[in-house]
Amino acid sequence: MIPLHPEAVDSRPEALRWVMPAGTLAFTGEVRSAPGELGRLAETGVLTALTVEVAAVTTCLSATGSWASQGAFVRSALHAALGNPAGWVPVLPTTPGTRDADLAACALTVLTGRVGDFIRSHGGVVELVSAHDDVVTVRLTGSCSGCPAVGFTLHARVERALRDLHPGLRALVAV
Amino acid sequence: MTDAAGGADCHGGPSGGTVVVGAPRTALVGSPNAGKTSIFNALTGLRAKTGNYPGVTVGRSVGVFRAAGQDFVVEDLPGTYGLEPVSPDEQIVTDLLQGRLTGVELPDALVVVIDATTLWRSLRLVSQVLRLRRPVCIAVTLTDELVTRGGRLDIPGLERALGVPVVRVIGNRRVGIPELRTKIAGWRSWSRPVLDPPTDPAELEAWTESILLASEYRPAQPDKTTQRIDAVLLHPVWGTAIFVAVMVAFFQIIFSFAAPLQGLVETFFGWLADLVDGYVPVPWLAGLLGDAIIGGVGAVVVFIPQIMLMFLLISLLEGVGYMCRAAFLMDRIMSRAGLEGRAFVALMSSFACAVPGIMATRTLPSAKDRIATMMGAPLMTCSARLPVYILLIGMLVSPESRIGPLQTQGVIMFCLYFLGAVSAMLAAWIVKTVQDRNGLLMPFYMEMPPYRVPTLRSICLTMWDSSRAFLRKCGTIVMLTTIVLWLLLNFPLHSTAELTASGVDVTDEGAVTSFVMDHSAAASIGRAVEPVFAPLGFDWRVNIGVVASLSARETFVATLGQIAAADDPDNPSAALAAMTYTDGAHAGQRVFTAPTIAALLVFFVYALQCMSTVSVMKRETGTWKWPAIAFGYMFVLAWGSAWVVHGVVALATGTA
Numbered sequence: 131m132i133p134l135h136p137e138a139v140d141s142r143p144e145a146l147r148w149v150m151p152a153g154t155l156a157f158t159g160e161v162r163s164a165p166g167e168l169g170r171l172a173e174t175g176v177l178t179a180l181t182v183e184v185a186a187v188t189t190c191l192s193a194t195g196s197w198a199s200q201g202a203f204v205r206s207a208l209h210a211a212l213g214n215p216a217g218w219v220p221v222l223p224t225t226p227g228t229r230d231a232d233l234a235a236c237a238l239t240v241l242t243g244r245v246g247d248f249i250r251s252h253g254g255v256v257e258l259v260s261a262h263d264d265v266v267t268v269r270l271t272g273s274c275s276g277c278p279a280v281g282f283t284l285h286a287r288v289e290r291a292l293r294d295l296h297p298g299l300r301a302l303v304a305v
Numbered sequence: 306m307t308d309a310a311g312g313a314d315c316h317g318g319p320s321g322g323t324v325v326v327g328a329p330r331t332a333l334v335g336s337p338n339a340g341k342t343s344i345f346n347a348l349t350g351l352r353a354k355t356g357n358y359p360g361v362t363v364g365r366s367v368g369v370f371r372a373a374g375q376d377f378v379v380e381d382l383p384g385t386y387g388l389e390p391v392s393p394d395e396q397i398v399t400d401l402l403q404g405r406l407t408g409v410e411l412p413d414a415l416v417v418v419i420d421a422t423t424l425w426r427s428l429r430l431v432s433q434v435l436r437l438r439r440p441v442c443i444a445v446t447l448t449d450e451l452v453t454r455g456g457r458l459d460i461p462g463l464e465r466a467l468g469v470p471v472v473r474v475i476g477n478r479r480v481g482i483p484e485l486r487t488k489i490a491g492w493r494s495w496s497r498p499v500l501d502p503p504t505d506p507a508e509l510e511a512w513t514e515s516i517l518l519a520s521e522y523r524p525a526q527p528d529k530t531t532q533r534i535d536a537v538l539l540h541p542v543w544g545t546a547i548f549v550a551v552m553v554a555f556f557q558i559i560f561s562f563a564a565p566l567q568g569l570v571e572t573f574f575g576w577l578a579d580l581v582d583g584y585v586p587v588p589w590l591a592g593l594l595g596d597a598i599i600g601g602v603g604a605v606v607v608f609i610p611q612i613m614l615m616f617l618l619i620s621l622l623e624g625v626g627y628m629c630r631a632a633f634l635m636d637r638i639m640s641r642a643g644l645e646g647r648a649f650v651a652l653m654s655s656f657a658c659a660v661p662g663i664m665a666t667r668t669l670p671s672a673k674d675r676i677a678t679m680m681g682a683p684l685m686t687c688s689a690r691l692p693v694y695i696l697l698i699g700m701l702v703s704p705e706s707r708i709g710p711l712q713t714q715g716v717i718m719f720c721l722y723f724l725g726a727v728s729a730m731l732a733a734w735i736v737k738t739v740q741d742r743n744g745l746l747m748p749f750y751m752e753m754p755p756y757r758v759p760t761l762r763s764i765c766l767t768m769w770d771s772s773r774a775f776l777r778k779c780g781t782i783v784m785l786t787t788i789v790l791w792l793l794l795n796f797p798l799h800s801t802a803e804l805t806a807s808g809v810d811v812t813d814e815g816a817v818t819s820f821v822m823d824h825s826a827a828a829s830i831g832r833a834v835e836p837v838f839a840p841l842g843f844d845w846r847v848n849i850g851v852v853a854s855l856s857a858r859e860t861f862v863a864t865l866g867q868i869a870a871a872d873d874p875d876n877p878s879a880a881l882a883a884m885t886y887t888d889g890a891h892a893g894q895r896v897f898t899a900p901t902i903a904a905l906l907v908f909f910v911y912a913l914q915c916m917s918t919v920s921v922m923k924r925e926t927g928t929w930k931w932p933a934i935a936f937g938y939m940f941v942l943a944w945g946s947a948w949v950v951h952g953v954v955a956l957a958t959g960t961a
Contacts, residue, residue: 131507133514135466138499146499149466149519201500209508244462 165217335418337384391687468498604866622761681733
């Protein structure tokens with residue numbers, strides 16, 4: 131079974147974000163159809179939206195439902211559906227050029243997430259310059275400029291988190 | 306079920322007084338050894354009330370702390386690994402948390418205490434508590450140890466993944482306690498998870514794994530030092546040898562270090578006795594104070610240095626982490642006998658006192674194992690036997706006597722403890738075999754914490770708690786029995802004419818005392834039971850001591866002390882050693898010969914002379930049957946082995 135747990139989404143009580151390992155599903159974005167019971171829940175309107183992120187799936191419940199009563203059912207359906215990743219169909223078809231876009235999405239997830247929070251909490255500024263051919267380039271400014279720990283932060287925190295999401299990463303470069 | 310608004314009638318506001326009624330109640334839930342109790346102590350500053358849960362004798366401690374101008378009640382629940390109860394202890398926790406325990410209010414908020422080094426297992430308990438849909442906060446302990454052992458845990462990550470507040474606390478170093486207080490004060494605004502954790506085992510495992518991933522958990526590496534030490538200490542041969550060596554050293558220390566301190570306490574009581582002699586004009590009051598209280602109870606209290614030293618050593622061994630290794634070593638032997646490790650833990654607690662030992666059998670899932678363990682527990686050498694042993698051993702061999710490099714007194718003491726432990730296990734095994742021939746051994750889970758340097762504070766606290774219990778016992782049951790005995794020893798009163806008629810010189814105080822005692826009510830009782838104990842070499846005065854010690858073992862020392870103090874107030878111990886038979890076939894011979902002392906020692910190893918143990922046994926088993934059986938078999942065993950020992954020692958020493 132895929133490890134997953136639900137997290138609330140800020141100020142959106144109807145949404146629930148199911149956190150799971152990155153790359154569980156081969157695409158990101160809106161889901162057109164999902165396999166099994168989960169697909170039926172989406173078709174019958176119990177779930178109003180299904181969105182795949184790099185390391186999560188967000189489900190939205192119809193206004194009449196409640197997570198306390200229907201959450202357990204949705205979880206079992208999600209577990210079953212994740213057992214059949216080929217049965218998931220995205221709204222936007224996957225094109226060959228999306229590998230760079232996926233890498234960029236992963237990089238943004240890291241830089242806006244907890245690792246980015248850590249850098250910002252120390253007065254640093256980090257931004258994505260490019261993501262191409264499994265190489266990510268970032269720019270570090272703010273208090274990061276001239277900081278002797280910048281190499282450590284980059285490799286121990288940013289690169290590690292990024293490699294978790296995108297195991298094919300070849301290099302992380304700072305400019 | 307209720308939500309945050311439920312059970313909230315505490316809008317009384319901060320009105321100066323300590324209105325504990327209606328104050329919000331928080332319960333600490335957690336597995337044994339997770340650090341619940343040190344958090345509880347740190348939160349409440351030891352202002353705790355202890356008692357029992359209604360109807361059962363599971364220990365309950367409730368304390369209060371103040372935060373934000375309001376009182377908060379904290380309750381330390383018994384340790385539990387989960388809410389699917391297998392033992393009576395866990396049943397209480399489960400019932401209480403589900404509001405099914407009559408007489409105990411459902412807590413308003415729950416703090417789950419989890420050990421960061423065993424997070425995987427702890428999350429199972431967390432998932433069960435979260436399913437109760439009460440306000441929950443997590444306190445993570447031992448993060449310092451996790452980090453030293455190369456692990457890591459992201460607290461904010463854990464907090465977000467679980468959807469409830471998480472606080473890092475290190476109870477005994479007081480880290481995170483103010484934060485936890487503030488958190489508890491704001492229990493109404495704790496975030497709650499949107500969805501209960503799953504119940505399906507596979508889904509639960511996926512949930513747990515995901516939580517651990519989200520909190521970037523890296524488990525602690527096995528502690529290298531601990532592993533290396535354990536390779537020796539848990540070795541079947543070396544480990545056992547070291548265990549024996551530790552125990553031998555233990556009793557050597559008790560004998561050699563406590564003696565000077567004991568001298569000081571003795572001097573103090575001597576000074577008190579002089580005061581009474583000099584300043585109390587009423588003879589009967591002087592007798593009561595001097596003979597009964599100072600001579601009797603004082604004779605027991607002088608052993609406080611030994612008691613304190615013993616508890617100091619025990620809490621040191623426990624704090625360092627050696628005790629559970631010893632339990633592990635013993636478990637190998639025990640399981641061969643068909644007894645489970647939890648039984649040994651209960652027997653270990655009986656080292657201090659059989660009462661907590663018997664209560665500790667509540668962790669045993671099988672009722673038959675519980676009974677078997679209870680039948681053995683009173684044979685473990687409890688601290689009440691210590692004064693008796695020290696007194697008798699002191700009369701048997703001199704402190705200068707040595708066997709090789711070791712003090713003989715300490716060696717004898719070690720043998721007595723060893724005899725008690727072996728007998729306890731044998732007894733438990735026999736009861737188990739008779740009662741439950743083909744019972745299955747339940748799996749047993751015992752944590753081996755890494756070796757730690759215990760804090761001075763926790764050691765002193767444990768030592769103080771146990772010593773206080775000893776002193777309290779001296780002040781209550783021992784004092785009461787001693788006063789009753791004093792009355793029995795001094796009544797009926799005799800007129801001067803009567804004394805003269807019997808040929809007593811009324812001006813000789815000693816002669817009068819002896820006469821009064823010889824013809825007292827107590828003497829009649831002592832003589833009445835003489836036929837029973839005569840084969841063991843006991844005279845009527847020893848008999849009174851033995852009969853009185855049925856209430857509590859220390860009373861034996863108090864009784865002899867009282868009799869000796871009446872004989873020779875200045876030097877009671879010499880009077881005791883020189884005590885002779887007053888009448889009968891042995892008149893004029895010394896009472897405390899080697900065979901008699903040896904018989905007394907063995908008698909005390911086996912006899913169930915403790916009313917508290919009997920009543921706890923009754924309470925825990927629900928019938929008088931088991932305490933009656935225990936009392937009966939132990940008395941027979943005590944008498945039989947004392948008789949054998951008396952004969953053997955008499956033969957060996959040539960004092961028939």
